[in-house]
Amino acid sequence: MAAAPPFKPFTLAMIQLGQVGADKSANLRHAREMIHKAAQGAVSPRLMSLQECFNSPYGHVHFPVYAETIGFEPGQPYDVAKTESESVKLLSAAAKDTGVWLLGGTIPERTPEGKVYNTAMVYSPKGDLVAIHRKVHLFDIDIPGKITFKESETLTGGSSTNYFDTEFARIGLGICYDVRFPELAAIAARRGCQVCIYPGAFNTTTGPLHWELLQRARAADNQIFFGMCSPARDLTAGYHAWGHSLVVDPMAKVIGQLEHEEDILFVDIDPKTFTEARAGIPVTTQRRFDVYPDVSKAQ
Ligand SMILES: NC(=O)CCC(=O)C(=O)O
Numbered sequence: 001m002a003a004a005p006p007f008k009p010f011t012l013a014m015i016q017l018g019q020v021g022a023d024k025s026a027n028l029r030h031a032r033e034m035i036h037k038a039a040q041g042a043v044s045p046r047l048m049s050l051q052e053c054f055n056s057p058y059g060h061v062h063f064p065v066y067a068e069t070i071g072f073e074p075g076q077p078y079d080v081a082k083t084e085s086e087s088v089k090l091l092s093a094a095a096k097d098t099g100v101w102l103l104g105g106t107i108p109e110r111t112p113e114g115k116v117y118n119t120a121m122v123y124s125p126k127g128d129l130v131a132i133h134r135k136v137h138l139f140d141i142d143i144p145g146k147i148t149f150k151e152s153e154t155l156t157g158g159s160s161t162n163y164f165d166t167e168f169a170r171i172g173l174g175i176c177y178d179v180r181f182p183e184l185a186a187i188a189a190r191r192g193c194q195v196c197i198y199p200g201a202f203n204t205t206t207g208p209l210h211w212e213l214l215q216r217a218r219a220a221d222n223q224i225f226f227g228m229c230s231p232a233r234d235l236t237a238g239y240h241a242w243g244h245s246l247v248v249d250p251m252a253k254v255i256g257q258l259e260h261e262e263d264i265l266f267v268d269i270d271p272k273t274f275t276e277a278r279a280g281i282p283v284t285t286q287r288r289f290d291v292y293p294d295v296s297k298a299q
Pocket residue numbers: 052139175176177178180200201202203206207210
C-alpha cells in the first residue's frame with residue numbers, strides 16, 4: 001500500500017439536501033445546483049459530500065426502481081463518457097465544473113449479475129470516478145412501535161473496505177449503518193486515513209440517541225476526523241431522516257453540525273488537531289497486538 005498523502009489543511013463541505021422526491025431528474029438537478037452553491041461558498045471547499053441515497057427516496061422498495069449501472073472496477077480505467085448512468089454523468093460534470101473533490105453521496109447500483117448495492121462514488125476535480133464503496137452492513141432493524149427497516153429485502157451488502165487519496169489527505173469511506181461497526185473505521189485509520197466520511201441517513205428514533213455518539217466514538221478511538229452527511233428531514237417522505245450533518249475532530253470534539261433543514265456545512269480540517277491528539281494521547285503507538293489481533297490485517 002502506498003503511503004498516505006501528507007495531511008494538509010482543507011475545507012470540507014457537507015451538502016444536506018432536501019427535496020429528494022420521486023422525480024429522479026429533479027433530484028439530480030437540485031443536487032447539481034447545491035454542489036455549485038457549495039463550491040461558490042464564502043470559503044472554497046476542496047472536498048464536498050452529499051448524503052446517502054441522494055437521487056431517490058430512501059426505502060427498500062425504491063432501490064431496484066432507481067438503480068443504475070456504474071460498472072466501476074477498482075484499479076481499472078473508467079470512462080465516464082461511456083456510462084449510461086445519469087447520476088455518474090451529473091456528478092462527474094459537477095466535480096469537473098467546480099474543480100472540487102466530490103464524494104457523491106450514494107445511489108442504488110445494479111450490477112450485471114442483477115445485484116443491487118447502496119453505493120458511494122468519489123470524483124476527482126477532473127471529473128474522474130476514482131473510488132466506490134458499497135455499503136457493507138445493511139440497515140436491518142426492528143424497534144417495535146418506532147422503526148422497522150430492512151435494506152436486505154432488495155440490497156446486497158458490499159464486501160470491501162475503501163478509501164481514496166487526494167493531494168491533502170487519505171479519506172476512508174463507509175455508509176451510514178457501517179458506522180455502528182468500529183472495524184471499518186479502525187481499518188481505515190490503520191491504513192493511514194486521517195479523515196473518514198460516511199454519507200448517511202439516520203432517522204428520528206436512532207438519530208437523537210446515536211448519530212453524534214457513534215461519530216465521536218469513531219473519531220476518538222481512531223484519532224481521526226470523522227463526518228457524516230445526512231439528508232434534510234422531510235416529514236412528507238416515507239423515511240424521516242435525522243439531518244444534523246456533522247463533523248468531529250480527532251479529540252472527538254464536534255466542529256460543525258447542521259440542524260435538520262436543507263443547508264450546507266463548511267468545516268476547516270486542521271491537521272494540527274490530528275497531530276496533537278496523537279502526540280498527547282498516543283494510543284496509535286500503544287496498541288497491544290500481542291494481546292489481540294490487528295483488525296487492519298483481518299483481510
Ligand atoms: N441508512 C441507514 O443505514 C440508517 C442507519 C440508522 O439509522 C442507524 O440507526 O444505524
